[in-house]
Amino acid sequence: MRTKNIVAALVLIALGAGYGYLTAGLPTRSLPNTPDPSFFPWIITACLLLLSVILLVQGLAAPRKGSGDSVGAPPLRAPVVFLVAFAAYVAVLPYAGFLLTSVPFFALLMALYGERRWGVIAAASLTVPVVLVLVFRHVFQVPLPKGVLAGILG
């Protein structure tokens, strides 16, 4: 946890500095005796920097072999694939539409969560998105993006 805290503190200090820089560029006040739009962001900048420095000091002062550092690293492959697939899904969704993208995404997620029966994957990944589209369209009146299937789905 020691290293993590130091890295987090440094990232947050950089964030605070960047935020402070942007705050300095905000418009100044236009009404007398009224705090600027930058008033609250300045307080946030100060708090962020102060707390980040405390975290940095705590990190540097902590013993090198913290109990948190000894925890085994979690398996990373599946979560990384999940997040990349999620981002790709969201990126393609506006163009290809909900149905066309959700079916393969659902199937991939089922496989990532350990489902190995391909029949179950096929059935579920077809059924769930179709049901969602129908429920949202007809029950909740929220049309989900149709994408390239707009002509077919109407």
Place this chain on the structure above:
Amino acid sequence: MSPDIAAGFVAATLPGSLLATAIGAVLGLVVGMIPGMTISTGIIVVLPLTFVLDPTISIGLLLGIYAGGMTGGSYSAILLNIPGTPSASATILDGYPMAQRGEAGRALSVSIVASFAGGMFSFFCLYFIAPSLANLALRFQAPDLFSVVFFGLTVICTFAARSPVKGLLSAVLGLLIVTIGQDPVMGTARFTFGDADMLSGVHFLTALIGLFAIPQLVDNMVELARGRGERRARTRVGSLLLGWADLKAMRAPVAIGAAIGAFLGILPGVGGPIAAFIGYDYSKRWSRDPGRFGKGCVEGIAAPEAANNAVTGGALIPMMTLGIPGDPVTAILIGALLVHGLAPGPLLFMQRGDFAYALIFSFMWANVLTLVISLAGVKVLVKLLAAPKTLLMPAIAILCVVGSYALRNSFFDVWVMLGFGLIGIAMRHLDMPVVPLLLALVLGEQLEEHLRVALTASSGDPTVFFTSPFSALFLVLSVVSVVWAFAAERRGGRLGSAPSA
């Protein structure tokens, strides 16, 4: 009886409202009992559905999930030795030993009845305290309102994290995000980089979906990869009948747990897990035979279950009267109400008293229906403990996207949700609680608005925050909570548990 009370009771008791509350209770029991699913996630999943429903029906559904989830958490605690929700952690201590002795049914009945008693006690607290507190809060001026919100935020920062610095940093990050968009006093665009989508700021429900659901999806994937995700449930429940001796033994721990839970629920940030452990601890201390605790006794289940369910009504009190959420679930409820144009706070009782009482009576029905459904359906419901996560988790992932998109029909919100998911994962990795960030997102705009209005009214004189007795009191309490948290960290005696319902 005031017309608002009568109208609220009728609205909450209409067949549509009762049906929604019952459906919510079933969903709550299911999400509560499945380890790896939290009540917050359950609510997030149904949230998009509530946007198109009548507000009373929506709130009935959500409160059903809240009350049902608190009760459902004990099912897996008793049957699997895994708490379904963090609030059921203390129930394991005596629930699982009872199940091992073949008394799972009796343990479940004790849990269900104690949960009901705790929930109903907190309903009465809500019914009697909330209107009076709202009346008092109506007298608050801008400095008082600032200090109340500030107090709510600092208390949750100090309770929610093992490290108060990380709790406070989490809240400051939330406040930073709130400043994106138009400023609440003058409407000046801030940190928008000229982007039209950024002008309306980050919708906190979108952030909430990302912060809670995405890290949970990843966590479940990691657990499954480690082979710890699926456990076979002991679905043989046995007799649910409670004897007179059981009911008699439950009286004192239920009373202790309910009182502690309702009181701690009112304090923002304490949450069910802490209340359950404190309720358990006090019941043990005041018991004539404390040696039985931990070996599978009725009292050891009754106290924490009454406490964690009593937290729910307690947490609704500051939410309804001051607009300050006591835990993540009440934060989501605020968001759901705002979508319907209903702002929780003292004005709610004045402007929409009928709805305020409908909410209170929906909460009562949520507890009653949870009791009925639990007792009638426990043997069927526990079979769902074997529900495959291979199906559940992908469905939640898709619903996260649908939910964030349906809020404003915007893909920008979906990206924001995913971005907050990454932030949530990073924060979990750093042992930084997300609850303060979430509450800062809910309260940040009010905090800035009250601060600037107070300073404008006093021509920039900051002593205005100390000359009002209410404001001074809450500021002193804020300082005390922060100092206490730092002192406790130095002593190594932190309660250290985020109120993750």
